[in-house]
Amino acid sequence: MPATSRRRPATRKGRPVLTRESIAAKALEMAGARGFGSLTMRALAAELGVTVRALYNYVEDRQDVVHLAVDTLLTSWNPPPLHAATWETSVADYAGSLRALYRRWPRALLVSLEEDTPPASVHPNRLLNLDRFLRLLRDVGLDMPAALAAHRQLSLLILSFVLVVDGPADRAGDSPDRAGLVPDAWLAGHADLDIPTLREAAALPLPTPDEQFDELVSAVVDRIRGDLRAG
Template sequence: MPADADPEPAPAPAPAKRRRPATRKGRPTLTRELIAEAALEIAGDEGFPAVTMRRLAEELGVTVRALYRYVDERQEVVDLAAALFLSRWEVPPLDPGRWREGLRTYLEHQRALYRRHPRALLVSLDERVSPAGVHPNRLRNPEALLGLLRGAGLGARDALYVHSDLATRMFAFTLLVDHPADRGTAGDADATGALPDGWAAAHPGLDLPRLTEAAGLPAPTPDELFEELARSVLADITARLERASEPG
């Protein structure tokens, strides 16, 4: 190159590959996980019928059209939320040799999950969840409970009855006891109030001596009622084990 020639310009650096920002205006960018989380929060507070694409878009601060870049239809949102709900149902290993402690652990974990998203429990009434929305925990944990009961000595029929009875009790307990207490409406018209305010006054012609007497007693707390539920279940299992061990 001649001494007086201008040096060749250095090649321009390759443009940096653009990365999608982790946040936009202080919010995380939209993901299927965020959609599932928002849907579950709505369902847990208000039930799955409140989960609409428009409502989700409002909660997430996006357009409805943006949601459809991540999910094909509302059913997929329901499936994602149901799977997320069940993914949080974690139960430690259950030892049949310590079945009383194991059953209490199972109940406590179930109660904690249900209290977090109470109205999501009604998904089986409000929606039809596709197999994709059935998280493995929905199969794994009942299998573990049945294994605990069978290992403790119950027959297959008794174990299945206890499992079904337990599911019914926990659903009812969550919706009638824990949920009203957690939202501050306990005693209005739930399982902890014998005679909710105003009910007797609305029917002055009724003679209600037993309910009136019960209404004057201190209402049991949700924790006290839960302890009674656990004791009742344990007593039922114990009675079944004793009957199974009887000769003949």
């Protein structure tokens, strides 16, 4: 949509009016909760309390909305400064910032699976933060292939952790089944199964999600230490 210098009022007759920012925020909220598959122009208009025609005064099409939502997500990703002198802490801080971002809008992470059209451009944070993390690993002594391998491992582990561990834990809240390896109801429903090892394991409480995440980050840090020693 062509840019315009005309400023739109924040409200009209006491009611808020649409902006590209408000559309993006609502679209990301919907995608984060239900996935981008739920994001239709009709559903978005209903969530915003406007007509579909009104949306097209601000966006070109659904793909424009998806792009705005992804941009909004990446705008929110601002890792703390990374320092080679304390690289272990910096790796943990970077991982924590990515986990927090993903955890806020978990189902939006599946955009590459749910959207057929790749984005024509990307928010600068996607490039800047990757560059900063790779530079951290290079500054502590990793060569580029090892730095890329460490980044791949960390990124994939965080993505899967948020979807498999954080997501269910956040939805379960204080449910007693959250603390076990498998829900008690599953085991009770198959009382005749000969699975003594699993039953023994299921009787033990799992570490909290935060404790599990710390273990994950420690494993990546150990890998980096090993690469530094080998180099």
